[in-house]
Amino acid sequence: MHAMTHKLSKATRALKLYPLKMIQTLSLSLLILSLMFSIISISTANSNVYVQCSQLNFTSMTPYDSNVNSLFTSLVDSASICNFNKFEIAPLNDVVYGLYQCRGDLSSPNCKDCVSNSISQLKTICPMSRGGAIQLEECFVKYNEASFFGEDDKMEVYKRCGPSVGYNYDVLNNIDGVLAYLVDGNGQYFRRYDFATIQSVAQCVQDLSLSDCQDCLSEASRHLRSECETSTWGDMYLGKCYIRYTDHGKILC
Numbered sequence: 001m002h003a004m005t006h007k008l009s010k011a012t013r014a015l016k017l018y019p020l021k022m023i024q025t026l027s028l029s030l031l032i033l034s035l036m037f038s039i040i041s042i043s044t045a046n047s048n049v050y051v052q053c054s055q056l057n058f059t060s061m062t063p064y065d066s067n068v069n070s071l072f073t074s075l076v077d078s079a080s081i082c083n084f085n086k087f088e089i090a091p092l093n094d095v096v097y098g099l100y101q102c103r104g105d106l107s108s109p110n111c112k113d114c115v116s117n118s119i120s121q122l123k124t125i126c127p128m129s130r131g132g133a134i135q136l137e138e139c140f141v142k143y144n145e146a147s148f149f150g151e152d153d154k155m156e157v158y159k160r161c162g163p164s165v166g167y168n169y170d171v172l173n174n175i176d177g178v179l180a181y182l183v184d185g186n187g188q189y190f191r192r193y194d195f196a197t198i199q200s201v202a203q204c205v206q207d208l209s210l211s212d213c214q215d216c217l218s219e220a221s222r223h224l225r226s227e228c229e230t231s232t233w234g235d236m237y238l239g240k241c242y243i244r245y246t247d248h249g250k251i252l253c
Contacts, residue, residue, distance in 0.1 A: 047137060048121055049237060050158040054131035054144070064094040064130070064145070071098045071143055072119045079115040079139075080108055084189075084206040086149055098143035101205045104190020106138055114139035135237060140205065152212045153239025154219045160235040161228035162246070171247055172230065174198045178245055179221045189213055200245040208240055216241035 058064040067089045078085040079100055086099035100118070102111035118134045118141040126132040131144035135158070142148070165171050174196050181193050182202045187210060191202045202220070204213035220236045220243040228234030233246035 048118075049135040049137065049235075051121065051125050051135075052133045052157070053126035054129045056130040056145075057128040058130050060128065062094070064096065065128075067091070067094055067096045068143065071096050072123075074098075075100050075141065076112060076116045076119060079112040082108070083111050086207055088147070094145075096143055096145055097147045097149060098141070099149070099205065099207060100139060100141045101203070102139040103201075103203060104188070105192065111139065115141060135242075149207045150209075151240075152208060152216065154216050154241075155239045156223055156236070157239055158235075158237040159223070159227055160233075161231040162233035164230040165232050165247065166230060168230075171197070171232075175245055175247065176225070179225065179243065182243060183214070183217045183221050187214075191217075197247050198245055200243070202241070202243040204241040213241065217243055 058068070070091075071087055071089045074087045074089070075085070075098060078087075079102065083102035083104060083106060084100065087097070089096050089098070100115045102114060106114070114136055118136055118139055121136075122129075122132050122134050122141065122143075125134075131142075131146075133142035134140070175198055178193055178195050178198045178200045181195075182191050182200055185191055185193060189204045189206050189208075189210075193200050202217050204216055208216065216238055220238050220241055223238070224234050224236035224243055224245075227236070232248070233244075235244040236242060
């Protein structure tokens with residue numbers, strides 16, 4: 001009887017351990033999968049669209065160096081409160097101007113993270129540059145020794161065009177309608193509109209007037225339809241605004 005009880009006890013322990021191992025294996029698999037998706041998400045949000053560096057450099061341990069560092073600190077601190085701000089730093093002359101613009105639908109913590117990451121990348125890619133600009137998927141940061149606040153910059157900086165849908169007139173007409181709505185729509189600095197299978201988003205830097213924003217988006221849309229004529233998706237970045245659309249698969253962050 002004792003031997004049978006001992007065998008049952010061992011069998012019971014074995015039955016209890018088997019599902020526990022399964023649960024542990026499953027939990028580990030889910031954790032790895034979750035981490036993979038988190039890494040992909042972070043990578044997408046922090047990946048830069050473009051970076052521009054001034055060819056003029058400053059010297060370390062100079063007033064301009066100190067002002068640039070003060071500017072970067074101010075930009076990150078402000079991004080925890082609002083999605084746009086601009087600063088002029090000149091306590092020791094050698095003035096430096098800078099601003100950031102986060103997407104209009106971005107939360108304050110995510111805005112701060114994006115601006116902080118942008119500045120880290122600027123420091124790495126443009127070390128000692130007297131000016132620079134970086135566009136990430138979710139924010140834009142720019143600084144320079146000359147003021148650029150309020151300047152209407154409609155120069156094309158960067159574009160991306162997806163594969164062609166051919167002359168599928170239903171899709172192309174939907175794209176035209178969505179872009180027209182973005183340009184003529186809600187009159188805000190951040191605009192988003194989805195129709196049928198088309199997703200779209202547009203953003204201006206808020207140092208522009210709303211009328212200049214309108215002009216910038218109109219120019220961006222014109223460039224986009226001309227250069228990504230039959231593309232399933234397209235992104236057009238000008239100096240002070242961008243406009244993007246996608247049909248199906250490509251998700252707009």
